[in-house]
Amino acid sequence: MKLTLLFTLLFSGIFAQNRDSVFIRSIYNSALTNGHAYEDLRSLCKDVGARISGSAEAQMAVEWSKATMEKYNFDKVYLQEIKVPHWERGTTEAGWIRSKKDGLVKVNMLALGGSIGTEGLLESEIIEFKHLDDLKKAKRSAVEGKIVFLNQPMDEQQINTFKAYGGCYAIRGNGAVEASKLGAKAVIIRSLGMPIDKHPHTGGMHYEDSIKKIPAAAISTEDAEILSLMLSKEKLEFVMEMDCRSYPDASSYNVIAEITGSDSPNQIITFGGHLDSWDTGEGAHDDGAGVIHCLEALRILNELNYQPKHTLRVVFFMNEENGNMGGKTYATWSKNRGEEQIAALESDRGGFAPKGFHCDGSEKQIELLKSFKEHFLPYEMQEFEKGHGGVDIGPLKGSFPEIPLFGFVPDSQRYFDFHHAPSDVFENVNKRELELGCGAIGSMIYLLDKNL
Secondary structure, three states, rough: OOHHHHHHHHHHHHHHHHHHHHHHHHHHHHHOOOOOOHHHHHHHHHHOOOOOOHHHHHHHHHHHHHHHHOOOOOOOOOEEEEEEEEEEEEOOOEEEEEEOOOOEEEOOOEEOOOOOOOOOOOEEEEEEEEEEHHHOOOOOHHHHHOOEEEEOOOOOOOOOHHHHHHHHHHHHHHHHHHHHOOOOOEEEOOOOOOOOOOOOOOOOOOOOOOOOOOOEEHHHHHHHHHHHHHHHHOOOEEEEEOOOOOEEEEEEEEEEEOOOOOOOEEEEEEEEEEEEOOOOOOOOHHHHHHHHHHHHHHHHHHHHOOOOOOOEEEEEEEEOOOOOHHHHHHHHHHHHOOEEEEEEEEEOOOOOOOEEEEEOHEEEEEEEEHHHHHHHHHHHHOOOEEEOOOOOOOOOHHHHOOOOEEEEEOOOHHHHOOOOOOOOHHHHHHHHHHHHHHHHHHHHHHHHHHHH
């Protein structure tokens, strides 16, 4: 009898595993053969464009997203109203190096998100620091009245480029505060990008109320190299003009679609990305690819007539780039509704070839993730380990402390070629890589629904 039971259990386990493998194969087949992802991303990028919070384009992106979700016949599609910061770049920034030897040298420059403007031309001697720590150690007499140039590059020796980004993010986030403490008139940073090219990269920065606000901008890595070389030969001045400014908070929306769970409809698996982008390029990799990954995953599951046990909810979050009000509002809203969030997944690392998933959770939850690895090996995915979930889903930890947060992990090598730059356009997203990401996320949501 015991032997019979053992064989029955073993056979049942093998059958269930095979059934999962067959269904996952059908998800991938649909993504690769009959997918909508590439056309949907093209439409978002080309018909709407860049989508900074508070802009007309962001509002049109909300309208586009709701209409696109509705045509896929999900159980529910609706908007969640939020308040978002409203910052505008204004007229195009202008910047020049002024040299006694070479005259004026124009640079490629973008204001950092949230920066104040220059109120006309701002010009002064420019002083270089190779690392933010060097600026912190500087004497006020060396900095006061000058423009600070932070020329700290991303570490090329880091294999994972997100670690390289994290290593120098502070020059963008904190550079203006640290420079202003020493009396600087403005701060210019080397763009946070891996290649040496002409594309400046914008991104969020912050001020402190107790420290005087000064203008902050990024120049391209190529211009940073040129500026540094020129500074090694002579003293230079920098001339700049920026017209950016902040306005009162604006109304906007998270856009939400659901397939209702059959067994536990109040238990939610949330997955999504952020609909907003910076106002340069088209937000194709950051994070157009992420929202389309998740929309396509839900569309495929619906098309395959999959009936989930738990409610599957896709959220296009608004305002990840400069406030995360979409993520914060959603977490509080869900808790106040009495929902039970049992897992969340985010795609916000670009539309490149999938490598795996990370989990911000307990050891038991990480072990569950690792148990899924065998299902993804046929699709050349091997990275299943502890790690970061995502900015948008992060606030759910505050409302639901036990929730596991999963982050989609694509190949990182090219992400910082395009991140926050004018080159982040639809043409730089590979169709097959995007579709493989949709298959991976659809399969992951299926496995989570089956095993939670």
